[in-house]
Amino acid sequence: MTDLLREIFQTLKCNKLRTSLTGLAVAWGIFMLITLVGMTKGVINSFEKQTASQGSNTINVWPGVTSEPWHGYREGRDVELRTGDMEKLRQTDRQKISDVSSSVYGGGTISTAHEYTSSGYEGVYPSEQRRRGFKMAAGRFINDIDMNQKRKVMVLGEQMVPILFPDKTPAEVIGEKVDCQGLGWTVVGVYESRWSRSVYIPFSTARMLAGNSDKIGSIVVEMTGVETESQGTDLENDIRATLAAAHDFRPTDQSAVWTWNRFTQFLKMQSGMGILNTAMWIIGIFTLLSGIVGVSNIMFVSVRERTHEIGIRRAIGARPRSILTQVIMESVAITSLFGYIGILMGIGLTELLARIFDGSDFITDPRVDISLALEVTAVLIIAGALAGLFPAINALKVKPVEALRDE
Amino acid sequence: MITLKDINKTYPGAAPLHVLKDISLNIGRGELVSIMGASGSGKSTLLNILGILDGYDSGEYWLDGKLIKNLSENRAADLRNRMIGFVFQSFNLISYKDAADNVALPLFYQGVGRRKRRALAMEQLEKLGLADRAHHLPGELSGGQKQRVAIARSLITRPSIILADEPTGALDSRTSKEVMQIFRDLNSQQGMTIAIVTHDPGVGEQTNRIIRISDGRIV
Numbered sequence: 001m002t003d004l005l006r007e008i009f010q011t012l013k014c015n016k017l018r019t020s021l022t023g024l025a026v027a028w029g030i031f032m033l034i035t036l037v038g039m040t041k042g043v044i045n046s047f048e049k050q051t052a053s054q055g056s057n058t059i060n061v062w063p064g065v066t067s068e069p070w071h072g073y074r075e076g077r078d079v080e081l082r083t084g085d086m087e088k089l090r091q092t093d094r095q096k097i098s099d100v101s102s103s104v105y106g107g108g109t110i111s112t113a114h115e116y117t118s119s120g121y122e123g124v125y126p127s128e129q130r131r132r133g134f135k136m137a138a139g140r141f142i143n144d145i146d147m148n149q150k151r152k153v154m155v156l157g158e159q160m161v162p163i164l165f166p167d168k169t170p171a172e173v174i175g176e177k178v179d180c181q182g183l184g185w186t187v188v189g190v191y192e193s194r195w196s197r198s199v200y201i202p203f204s205t206a207r208m209l210a211g212n213s214d215k216i217g218s219i220v221v222e223m224t225g226v227e228t229e230s231q232g233t234d235l236e237n238d239i240r241a242t243l244a245a246a247h248d249f250r251p252t253d254q255s256a257v258w259t260w261n262r263f264t265q266f267l268k269m270q271s272g273m274g275i276l277n278t279a280m281w282i283i284g285i286f287t288l289l290s291g292i293v294g295v296s297n298i299m300f301v302s303v304r305e306r307t308h309e310i311g312i313r314r315a316i317g318a319r320p321r322s323i324l325t326q327v328i329m330e331s332v333a334i335t336s337l338f339g340y341i342g343i344l345m346g347i348g349l350t351e352l353l354a355r356i357f358d359g360s361d362f363i364t365d366p367r368v369d370i371s372l373a374l375e376v377t378a379v380l381i382i383a384g385a386l387a388g389l390f391p392a393i394n395a396l397k398v399k400p401v402e403a404l405r406d407e
Numbered sequence: 408m409i410t411l412k413d414i415n416k417t418y419p420g421a422a423p424l425h426v427l428k429d430i431s432l433n434i435g436r437g438e439l440v441s442i443m444g445a446s447g448s449g450k451s452t453l454l455n456i457l458g459i460l461d462g463y464d465s466g467e468y469w470l471d472g473k474l475i476k477n478l479s480e481n482r483a484a485d486l487r488n489r490m491i492g493f494v495f496q497s498f499n500l501i502s503y504k505d506a507a508d509n510v511a512l513p514l515f516y517q518g519v520g521r522r523k524r525r526a527l528a529m530e531q532l533e534k535l536g537l538a539d540r541a542h543h544l545p546g547e548l549s550g551g552q553k554q555r556v557a558i559a560r561s562l563i564t565r566p567s568i569i570l571a572d573e574p575t576g577a578l579d580s581r582t583s584k585e586v587m588q589i590f591r592d593l594n595s596q597q598g599m600t601i602a603i604v605t606h607d608p609g610v611g612e613q614t615n616r617i618i619r620i621s622d623g624r625i626v
Contacts (some may be wrong), residue, residue: 317488
């Protein structure tokens with residue numbers, strides 16, 4: 001085996017420039033493959049991280065305007081969602097609807113003795129924390145007792161702490177008082193977020209501030225046990241039907257209520273990501289293929305060039321098989337050697353990109369793992385063998401009598 | 408050593424060419440013979456058959472007690488490797504291998520280890536007075552030296568017979584004499600059986616027997 005390798009490297013060394021130019025195409029192909037697959041992996045990672053943090057099992061519903069006449073009403077009527085709708089939705093499908101909640105926004109300044117911000121607030125259910133994927137930097141989120149007792153408690157984003165309490169850490173803020181809407185509030189929690197400045201209060205308290213109106217701006221339905229796109233769409237239609245019955249609009253009237261089904265969205269994105277991944281593999285493989293074809297081509301040239309030499313080897317006793325093995329191994333040697341250079345360059349680039357995009361939302365950890373390197377190695381060896389196969393078969397056609405022919 | 412009985416060979420084609428016609432000949436062990444003939448006489452075809460490089464249509468070819476007929480490519484390769492030493496007109500050394508590696512190449516195909524191959528090759532080169540040229544590439548050697556390397560290569564497997572195809576064809580008169588002297592010495596001192604194909608009467612004269620071939624027949 002080492003003898004065969006020595007033999008192969010001896011012949012490859014004879015044509016250093018040609019070998020390296022041919023190998024360059026292979027290295028480039030592998031480099032592209034690794035980079036494309038790595039980048040795709042980074043994009044998919046980001047996507048998965050985002051959906052994991054935001055939840056992909058919700059349907060958001062907003063009120064709209066009817067576009068069709070129905071039950072004696074004219075089109076163009078505003079639909080108003082009410083708190084009673086939430087209970088109706090809960091009853092719609094007890095199996096698949098695990099939670100119904102809502103939120104209301106309110107404007108106004110939030111102030112301490114010295115500082116203030118005009119961010120407004122959002123009245124939410126305790127389940128909001130799960131949907132937003134908030135981790136607490138300190139304290140707790142809104143809870144059921146806050147809801148029931150309509151407490152005047154407030155949860156701030158990390159970003160708000162330096163604004164309202166310039167020299168306090170999130171932990172020190174817990175229990176502090178702030179003013180909003182002329183009332184005194186207690187800060188009970190600070191959530192981690194690099195960008196969100198939302199201020200949360202209990203939904204029930206927020207409704208009270210709005211004069212106990214039962215009008216709500218949106219409803220969030222959380223679903224469970226929904227696995228296919230059609231199940232997701234069915235549930236969405238059921239929700240529409242329930243609301244249509246409650247508000248007297250045609251169930252098929254798309255503009256009467258607006259819905260955003262994150263689950264079907266998620267499935268579409270997921271299949272989109274799958275297609276992206278496949279597409280990148282295909283592009284990568286084809287780039288590699290052009291390199292492989294180059295190797296095959298150069299092996300043909302090499303066999304043709306060495307017809308006389310192969311004849312000599314045959315005359316002095318080389319079996320056809322050893323000629324076949326030598327040509328194929330030469331091809332495998334070129335592809336794997338330069339392929340590995342390509343792998344190293346590709347890994348280097350993805351490593352660099354991982355550093356550059358560290359903390360970015362678009363590309364998360366584009367590094368390729370060891371299993372990909374192994375897959376690519378297998379691809380290289382198979383590709384190299386295939387590239388060498390046809391030139392090798394050509395080499396077999398060389399008869400030992402060639403040795404006697406004068407050049 | 409070599410016995411041919413009624414060998415016939417025809418190259419097929421639109422006008423089939425009957426190149427060897429009922430060739431029968433004997434070359435005994437330890438003989439130094441030359442096969443002479445004009446170009447187109449069929450002597451190259453005869454050499455191909457003797458060297459197991461090519462087959463024949465009818466007749467029998469016995470080499471060292473073995474019938475050489477209808478062999479598989481692998482078997483033919485093995486027999487060439489072990490029983491026949493080739494010396495060619497244009498030396499046929501591999502240009503990117505040094506002299507010792509060229510000499511050792513037949514042993515590579517026998518699966519002999521590199522260390523042992525190199526040692527045997529050095530020994531053989533030494534016998535031919537080329538020990539100091541062992542690490543030179545063929546391009547760095549003179550014609551006579553190249554042919555001596557080729558002879559060393561033909562001897563390394565201890566073959567039954569050496570077949571030389573115009574071994575002096577590419578050499579000047581002085582080195583031709585040297586090369587012929589090597590063949591004569593191999594024959595007289597080691598009893599090596601040698602058949603030289605040539606059209607040069609000067610070469611033929613130095614062999615013990617001349618087999619003349621003309622128009623596909625031995626005359």
